[in-house]
Amino acid sequence: MKGKIYPTAAFLILIFFQHFYAANNETKKTLNKRNYTPKYAQFNINNVSTYIYNNGEADGDPNGNSGFIYPNGTNKAVIFKSGFIWGGIVNGRILVGGSTYSSGLTPGKVFDDGTTQNPDEESVRVYRVRPDYKSGDLSVESSDENKSIQEIYNQYKKDWNEWPAKFGAPYFDTDNDGIYNPEVDVPGVPGAAQTLWYVANDLDSNVAKELYGSTTMGVEMQVTVWGYKDFQTLDNMLFKKYVLINKSQNTFEDTYLSIWCDPDVGDASDDYVGCDTTLSLAYAYNGFESDYVYGKNTPTIGFKFLQGPIVEGASSDKAYFNGELISGKKNLPMTSFIRLLKNYGTGFDDAWLGNYEGTLDTYNFQKGFDSFGNDFFDPINNNVTKFSVPGDPVQKTGWFEGVDKYGPADRRFIISSGPFTMAPGDTQEVIIAQIAAGGDVETDRLEAVTLLKSYTNLAQEFYDFNFYGDNFSSLVPPKVKAIELDEEIVLTWFDDENISKIESQENSKFKFQGYTIYQFPNDRYHQYEAKEIATYDIIDGIKKITTPILDFDGNTESPIKVVKLGSDSGIKRHISIKKNYLNPETQLNNGTKYYFGISAYFLYNNFSLLPQVVETEYFGITATPQLPKPGNSYEGKYGDYLEVIRDYHNLYFNVIIIDPTKLKAGEYKIELNNSATWKNLTWSLLNSNDSTILVNQKVVVKDSLGIVVPNYVYGLEITPEVFDTTKTPPTKSDIFTFISPGAVIGNTEIAKQQxxxxxxxxxxxxxxxxxxxxxxxxxxxxxxxxxxxxxxxxxxxxxxxxxxxxxxxxxxxxxxxxxxxxxxxxxxxxxxxxxxxxxxxxxxxxxxxxxxxxxxxxx
Missing domain, CATH: 2.60.40.1930 (Macroglobulin (MG2) domain)
Known part of the structure; x- marks a missing residue:
């Protein structure tokens, strides 16, 4: 990782004047300095931290160094700089716009009258929001950005309130009125943990020429950057959506869209690159076994086209655009990948900045040619190709880095998709995933490549389900209550309206699997500090859930990580905790605060590539063990079974004390309806003294998956158990009774004694x-x-x-x-x-x- 200096066109003209003059007389002009100062914000909600600028530049830090940090917090980087470019033919002339080492864009929107926002206006910035900024932990951003938590909070609040939805920034329209209201609506991509948005344009020709000497094409570019946290694999990537609008009066012919990147995987001088045509993936990895920055555990970085430009297709084709599926259209995949070799003079050198020669070079690269517009050949099979190094460096098949004459060095690459036509007013939308993998003690440089490809598969599946859309909002944790007892905490999540919503969740995307209980050292509820206490899962034969396709020898059947370990024991909605799981040798102390969290987890239903667990956020709760409050006394204990007197021996009711503080002393009876089948048999709980119905018409036979409908009353859990469903069900004349102890609350005489x-x-x-x-x-x-x-x-x-x-x-x-x-x-x-x-x-x-x-x- 290091800073880099690139020659401007003015300097190059002095050295190569005759060459450039012959190429195009525009090279006589020196570069114009841009008339604005770009603003930036950081994406840093998960394992990735990087910079996003409102002039299209990305991944470089403000000091001119590599800025895509992975893993977050290590200060080790895998990208020096990246950008998005487009090229096409306008009125017979090749033009290219966007940003690479330099930007040809000006921040701000293009209005209907052709005017643009002032790039120096305070409102022309990179907006950043996260849905939980009011209650969430902001310490990661504070540390990463060297700002106070209050500064981070204030900026989140400001961007939330000023979110530019009217200009195209995404938001969840809670009240469905079509108007963004910061008091009601939620800005950002629905379900995302962090969203960034900005808009830029190329209407200033002087600025546009700073890229590769092209004049303006008349493009407005809206960029959305977002990501997720606490979703395991998804924590290692971010997503970008580029929306390009033709604001000119001209048609763009043979247009291409491209991702350009200068990867520096640790040290800049020892990189390799590659592509996978089946995945529309371009990536970079370390060329040597060990790297100066990362050592032997070097990561990889990749860019994947999730959604390419939309073009006409067959009647059977379907394309994604603006969140909808459109028949008769198709999305283009990656159509070329070009490896750029610094200073080799091979026709794959860096395009010249600020000079129209750079436009011609870049457009040739976008079409899958060398800089001179010539075909190039795969040295392994001698066939013409548009994809540099598409082989497999792990399996050592095909053309991959190291089999030709170019050793590890400073690399760049361009991944493109096209061609297509954009008429005046047309819009194109491209979505990419920017993915990092490896960089830990478990992976070397080639294992990281395999891991990257598995992450890429998941990103594609994630996209194919339309990023789950607002289905994330339907995945909610149960609301938890804490019962504070003597050196004991009982957590319950019975009487929660979310329970039926959670446990009935099963569709093409998610299937409810169970609950996990955690202990935390504080009320910030960080995932990395969580200590798992217990998991209660449905009885379906699924215990160990793993992430496959991670065997680094290429064996796709061998997992390397268990992402969830259940017990197949059935669902419970309560737990007694007497031990401090953060220090297992100690019991809970009365008067000490302890912090717990409960999540629901779901199985990702598509098993074709990556069986994946989706877990809700934690419902965090603070609890303090304690003796009964003055004036209170409890006769029962958590977990005690009450004796049930019964007349029918093929059916039994388990009555268990869950909350001793809610017990009401008395005799209770269970009545049954008359039913010819067990399936339709129901029961009700009544007070024996006055026949008041306390629980009404509950089913007797439980779900085969171990999901029992909650039957919770007066601190008791009541669960029916059938021994043999082939026998005749009981009738209303069969009697079940039990006596419950009670709890004394607020007794003054007891309080005086205490x-x-x-x-x-x-x-x-x-x-x-x-x-x-x-x-x-x-x-x-x-x-x-x-x-x-x-x-x-x-x-x-x-x-x-x-x-x-x-x-x-x-x-x-x-x-x-x-x-x-x-x-x-x-x-x-x-x-x-x-x-x-x-x-x-x-x-x-x-x-x-x-x-x-x-x-x-x-x-």
Whole structure:
């Protein structure tokens, strides 16, 4: 990875004046400096971090160095610069526009009257949004961009509110009124974790000539960049959609669209490139076994045409355009791939910047010729080809880098699709995936190529399903409740309207598979910090879900990674947690906050290439184990089975205590309807005393996949179990009864008896404690307090140091070890006098405090 300097046309004219003058008299002109300063934003939501500029340039950092960082956070780069170019014939003259090392574009939109936005206007920028910016963790962007979290937040908020939907930026129209409303609608590609958008044009001829000397063609280019996080393989790629509009009065004939790239996989001087014609994929990888930057574990980088230009097709053809499937049309694939060899003089050198000769060279490359417009040959089979090095470097078949005379060096490439015609007002749309793979201890340079191709297959499948569209929004996690018990947390997700929506999800794209429970060290709920506690999945024979096509010897049947490991044990909607899974040797401590998350996961239904798990975001919840609150007592325990008295022995009802805090003491009975078949047999739960119906008309026979309809009442889970469905079902005369213990809530006499349990921890306090998140976050916690209490804290001299009023339902109260003037207290012994007027009780505690000296680490 290094900065590069490229000669301008003015410099080249001085050296090669006679050659260029003969070629075209336009070369007499020097380059014009562009009259604007490009703006940029960074895509960095997943394993990729890169720069996107509003003049079409991409992947180079502002200091002129490689800027496509992979993996994110490593400061190791795989691309120096990339861009998008187009070329065609306008009124008999070849013209080329877009951006490569230089840009021929000016930021801003073209209006109907032919005028353009001022590129220096504040509104002419790269907009960036993420749907969860208000609640999501912004620390990755903060670190990557060297900005404060508040700065990141403010810019997200500004771009959300000012999202240029009226100019073509995508958004989810929540209220379906056709008008973007930042209070209601969601900007960006639906389902994406981060979306960037900008618009540029080539109407300024002076700027247009800075690319390859061509005058303006009259193109407006709208660019959308987006990606996903926490979707495993998709975390290693971003997607780009280029929308080109012919804003001129001229027709573009024999037009081509191209991706240009200067890859630098780590060190710039040792790269190879290649293409896969069956995948419409161009890629770069390391030419040597070891790289100066990455070492032996070098990644690959690739560009794939997911959707090429749309052209006329047969009646049976179908093409994607603007999110729709159009009959009688087709999308062109990659039609040429050109490897550019620096300074070899082979007809595959870099095109000259700022000079019309560069236009002719580039257009020839786009058509699949050398720079002189000649055919070139595959050296292995001696056939004319439009694809450089299309062989397989892993299997060592065909023409691949290393079999000809060119060793590892600084490479570039152009991947093109065409030709097509654009009439005035026509629009073309191209979608590409920019994919990275490897770069870890498990993959070497060629294994990374195989991995890249497997990722490419997934990207194509993802596109074929229209990027799942807003189906992502239908994949939601269950809403979780926490039951806080003595040294125990019980998580439940029974009474949630999402449950039936989640568990009935099965269509051409997704199939519900199960739930996964995680523990986290904090409330940021980072995926990489998640510790899996349990997985409850449907009974369907699918346990180990793997990613195939990853055997680096080419064996497509051998997976290398298990992406989800189920147990085939059936669905549960509750779990008891007594252990700290982040430190398995310890139990949960009362009064300590713990952080959990639950997700639903789904199987990607198309198994043809990459069986893939799609997992929802986590529903995060904070829970604190604790003794019963003052005045409360619980007779039952989580997991206890209640004895059910029955008259029919082929059917049984399991009654389990789930939430001891919700139990209601009493006798209950289960009634059945009269049914000739088990399938139609239902049951109801009634209070034996007054016959109040508590659960009505629930089915008896459970789903064959282990999905049981939730039957949850008064803290109990009630599940029927049939031993033999070939026998005659029971009738309404068959009786099932059970007795439930109860929970006492808010009993004043019990609360008075529990006053002795009031305490403070840690005691003594030695400068810090495990629950503090930073050096200024100092506190002790009082527990077992009633809702209303008054605390007065004195030093041993009898001076009142702090007065605290408590008026909430929590039994806990944190004191931040400051006095009434909000200064930290001194080390010493303190007397805490607690008044509880509603209980007519008082309590006195002694607290020892040893304060540490704290030096601020920022000013």
């Amino acid at each position: 006053v002795d349990e009031i305490n403070v921890f840690p005691n003594p306090y030695y400068g810090t404690q495990v629950n503090e998140v930073h050096q200024f976050d100092k506190f002790v916690t009082f527990n077992h307090l009633p809702n209303n209490a008054r605390l007065r804290i004195f030093n041993l001299a009898g001076q009142l140091i702090k007065k605290i009023e408590k008026n909430d339902e929590s039994q806990f109260l944190e004191w931040n070890l400051t006095n009434n003037k909000n200064f930290w207290i001194a080390s010493g012994i303190y007397i805490v006098y607690i008044e509880m007027p509603e209980l007519n009780k008082t309590k006195i505690l002694k607290l020892a405090v040893v304060m540490e000296n704290v030096v601020q680490d920022f000013f």
